[in-house]
Amino acid sequence: MALPGIVELLHAIDHLRRDAAYQDILYIRSPQALKRMSLGYTGLFADLYWTRAVQYFGYQHHQHSKDFSLLAPLLHLATQLDPKLLPAYQFGNNFLAPRPPNGAGQPEEAIALAQYGIRNNPDSWQLYYGLGFIYYTEMKDYSKAAEAFASGGRVPGAHPFLRILAARMAQHAGEFETARMLWTTTYQTSQDQNIQLNAVDHLRALRVDEDVTQLEKLVSIYREHVGRTPGNMTDLARAGLIGSSPVDPTGQPYKITSDGRVEVHDPDSILYITKGTPPNYQPPQPKADKQK
Amino acid sequence: MNSRIAHVAFNTFREAVRDRVLYNLIAFALLLSGAAILVGQISIDIERLVVVNLGLTAVTLFGVVIAIFIGIGLVSKEIEKRTLYTMLSRPVRRWEFVVGKFFGLTGTLVVNTFFMAIGVFLALLYVAHRFEHADLGILTALYFIVLQFLIVCSLALLFSSFSSPMLAAVFSFALFVIGSLSEDLRGFAGVVKGIGGWIATAVAYLVPNFSALNVINQVAHGEAVATRLIVYNTLYALLYSAMAISGAVLIFQRRNLK
Numbered sequence: 192m193a194l195p196g197i198v199e200l201l202h203a204i205d206h207l208r209r210d211a212a213y214q215d216i217l218y219i220r221s222p223q224a225l226k227r228m229s230l231g232y233t234g235l236f237a238d239l240y241w242t243r244a245v246q247y248f249g250y251q252h253h254q255h256s257k258d259f260s261l262l263a264p265l266l267h268l269a270t271q272l273d274p275k276l277l278p279a280y281q282f283g284n285n286f287l288a289p290r291p292p293n294g295a296g297q298p299e300e301a302i303a304l305a306q307y308g309i310r311n312n313p314d315s316w317q318l319y320y321g322l323g324f325i326y327y328t329e330m331k332d333y334s335k336a337a338e339a340f341a342s343g344g345r346v347p348g349a350h351p352f353l354r355i356l357a358a359r360m361a362q363h364a365g366e367f368e369t370a371r372m373l374w375t376t377t378y379q380t381s382q383d384q385n386i387q388l389n390a391v392d393h394l395r396a397l398r399v400d401e402d403v404t405q406l407e408k409l410v411s412i413y414r415e416h417v418g419r420t421p422g423n424m425t426d427l428a429r430a431g432l433i434g435s436s437p438v439d440p441t442g443q444p445y446k447i448t449s450d451g452r453v454e455v456h457d458p459d460s461i462l463y464i465t466k467g468t469p470p471n472y473q474p475p476q477p478k479a480d481k482q483k
Numbered sequence: 484m485n486s487r488i489a490h491v492a493f494n495t496f497r498e499a500v501r502d503r504v505l506y507n508l509i510a511f512a513l514l515l516s517g518a519a520i521l522v523g524q525i526s527i528d529i530e531r532l533v534v535v536n537l538g539l540t541a542v543t544l545f546g547v548v549i550a551i552f553i554g555i556g557l558v559s560k561e562i563e564k565r566t567l568y569t570m571l572s573r574p575v576r577r578w579e580f581v582v583g584k585f586f587g588l589t590g591t592l593v594v595n596t597f598f599m600a601i602g603v604f605l606a607l608l609y610v611a612h613r614f615e616h617a618d619l620g621i622l623t624a625l626y627f628i629v630l631q632f633l634i635v636c637s638l639a640l641l642f643s644s645f646s647s648p649m650l651a652a653v654f655s656f657a658l659f660v661i662g663s664l665s666e667d668l669r670g671f672a673g674v675v676k677g678i679g680g681w682i683a684t685a686v687a688y689l690v691p692n693f694s695a696l697n698v699i700n701q702v703a704h705g706e707a708v709a710t711r712l713i714v715y716n717t718l719y720a721l722l723y724s725a726m727a728i729s730g731a732v733l734i735f736q737r738r739n740l741k
């Protein structure tokens with residue numbers, strides 16, 4: 192009798208204090224204090240803080256929150272407790288760096304985390320790759336990205352793409368091709384299925400961005416020659432500018448709008464695209480957790 | 484080991500088993516299997532680390548709690564039940580009684596650790612699907628944990644030889660905590676000047692150094708443990724526990740049991 196009553200009461204209390212129940216607070220922020228409290232069992236404490244960081248990011252992301260204020264401190268604690276906790280650097284950087292809604296939008300924190308990781312794990316080429324990735328995608332700092340990829344390329348056993356990426360950064364080579372190489376490397380070197388799926392989504396989005404850029408150039412050429420906007424892809428084909436009607440990664444043909452823009456058939460079906468969407472388009476929220 | 488010590492040790496082990504001490508293995512198995520399954524759901528890429536870190540930390544803490552709570556009652560229980568007098572009236576010397584109790588308790592903990600180690604390796608196989616060469620390092624960490632038990636058992640026996648079970652438990656647990664922070668204590672001693680520094684240095688060297696016996700994080704990352712550290716830790720643990728047991732024997736020899 193008493194137990195169901197207690198459960199009901201707790202539900203009622205949770206309902207009244209909903210905000211309080213989910214309020215995330217970091218009581219201890221000092222790694223030194225935590226190290227002492229753990230009595231030397233720092234590895235287990237680091238695992239707990241890393242799990243907490245994953246849960247925190249997942250929850251905030253799921254709530255479409257833009258407040259990720261505890262993410263960097265949680266990752267800092269996890270990595271200070273166990274400086275060799277590689278997943279905290281590899282995934283943590285990608286929680287921190289991307290702009291919302293895909294991440295916390297804190298690339299400086301992500302860079303600091305990656306640099307700390309490299310200092311403590313100089314033989315892990317993946318950390319250099321992660322650092323170069325942030326410099327390239329979030330900061331657009333090609334020289335630092337090149338430096339990070341080149342340093343990673345010198346680590347024994349490093350993926351051969353790192354040297355190529357370093358050279359491409361130095362040359363400021365075609366952005367689509369470089370981005371495609373980055374995501375392909377991510378796909379090939381990750382063991383995590385979620386990261387691989389995310390890389391595939393980015394590669395699909397890159398293809399769309401590249402297709403739309405190219406098609407919009409052709410629309411401009413058509414307009415210059417014919418004096419009007421093409422009504423559809425058939426007009427471009429008739430003018431000899433394209434062979435057949437191009438399709439997006441979902442198999443749907445691209446469409447041309449009256450003002451000459453090229454759009455995908457269903458923008459919601461292709462995540463991360465930056466082109467080919469209607470004006471003022473708001474992308475859907477990607478899956479809540481495990482983002483690269 | 485003479486037959487009288489072996490007899491006392493075997494009886495101590497049998498009594499511990501009869502007291503259902505090994506039931507802690509059920510809690511351990513539940514903890515580890517639960518963690519192995521749960522962590523895969525709520526965290527990313529640390530399944531193996533959690534099994535090793537949680538498994539070995541739990542082996543240590545379960546063992547230390549058993550060592551303290553059984554160790555402190557080994558002498559007092561025999562006095563309470565008056566079985567000590569029967570034993571000592573036979574040709575069992577007092578030192579043989581203490582040493583036999585020590586071996587009995589450490590034997591119980593070794594058996595307990597053996598079964599827990601099987602649990603850790605099974606959980607590891609569940610999350611990683613295969614063993615790696617680096618997993619052999621876990622055996623070193625388990626060996627160091629057993630060395631910690633030797634020290635804790637000897638301390639529990641030492642304290643129980645002159646104080647009440649409650650105080651002996653408090654002293655033993657306090658020394659385990661301080662010993663786990665011994666490297667910090669030594670660092671503190673290094674920065675304190677004058678007499679305070681001398682006292683801190685003396686305390687730092689007197690308390691057992693459990694920090695050096697904790698290589699859990701190291702083996703969790705597949706790092707090798709230096710052979711020299713294994714040799715030094717073995718000698719240290721043997722010497723420290725021999726010292727504590729000698730103290731317990733000396734006190735027990737002089738104790739008036741009437």
